[in-house]
Amino acid sequence: MARIFCDIRLSEEELRDLRERVAPHEVLVPEREAGFVLSVGEHDPAFLTANIVVGQPNVESVLTAPHLQWVQVTSAGITRYDTPEFRAAAEARGLTITNSSDVYAEACAEHVFAFMLAQARSLPRSISTITASKESAWSELRESCRPLKGGRVVILGYGFIAERLVEMLAPFHMEIVAMRRRARGNEAVPIVNGEALAAELGRADHVINILPDNKESRHFVSHDLLAKFRKGAIFYNIGRGATVDQDALVEALKSGQVGAAWLDVTEPEPLAVDHPLRGAPNCFITPHVAGGHQNEKQSLLAHFLANLRRFERGEALRNRVI
Secondary structure (H helix, E strand, O other), X not given: OOEEEEOOOOOHHHHHHHHHHHOOOEEEOOOOOOOOOOOOOOOOHHHHHOOEEXXXXXXXXXXXXXXXXXXXXXXXXXXXXXXXXXXXXXXXXXXXXXXXXXXXXXXXXXXXXXXXXHHHOOHHHHHOOOOOOOOHHHHHHHHHOOOOOOOEEEEEOOOHHHHHHHHHHHXXXXXXXXXXXXXXXXXXXXEOOHHHHHHHHOOOOEEEEOOOOOOOOOOOEOHHHHHOOOOOEEEEEOOOHHHEOHHXXXXXXXXXXXXXXXXXXXXXXXXXXXOHHHHOOOEEEOOOOOOOXXXXXXXXXXHHHHHHHHHHHOOOOOOEOO
């Protein structure tokens, strides 16, 4: 029997249901109620007795809990754990870390797809335009719509979200390549880095950033990288705001080097109302909602329970990141 520490905010009914579904394992809950799904959990005495954790535990708690075997993080991002020091410590202890990419891949991919369709059909401009048919503004608006079919796409960061997005874009017969820190050989699209990436950026109609926030990726989308874009390319970010040099992006939007930017993540969140990005031309921002969906908490718990069954059988866990 395992002791499972859960810092997801649950109602009494939800907690009772979870306990029934994990039996005979024991569910431990923090003394202080957890925050929302991305809130970092506080250190709790019960944590030190846990074998399994589901939630957003702080790094110190994870590395000092003597009986811990597996942590399932309730987000797709693992920023606080994605450091060389934590990875080395976790691997030395034989600690398994999984995330919840399966829960958020569909919603995040749909969000990017919606961004791309809105851009292709000039929806922001169309919604704000009142014009009679065959007037010059009407003709210009129709001319501004550019089909996705046959376009070229570069994806920065290839994981579960990118996999699902590639599937969604298949009917549009787009040329898609992706950048990945370490290619695994089973990707559905070609993986490019270095000079090959620069060449592809110079051809791309769409550049989609799904990079996580870590030491290697901070401000990866820099002034120099933006200069490699084909002039007028469209930029999308549902990774993390810290991966983009936002000052450089403002400059690129103003100069037309970047034709438009669609952002679900920024740094900080939310941006101040007078932040230059909010006034930059063709910049559209949603408030970090790409992964959100109905019954999100239930999806997280279902994902954990499915992985728990695998854990019990000694099988490989889904969404393992360490």
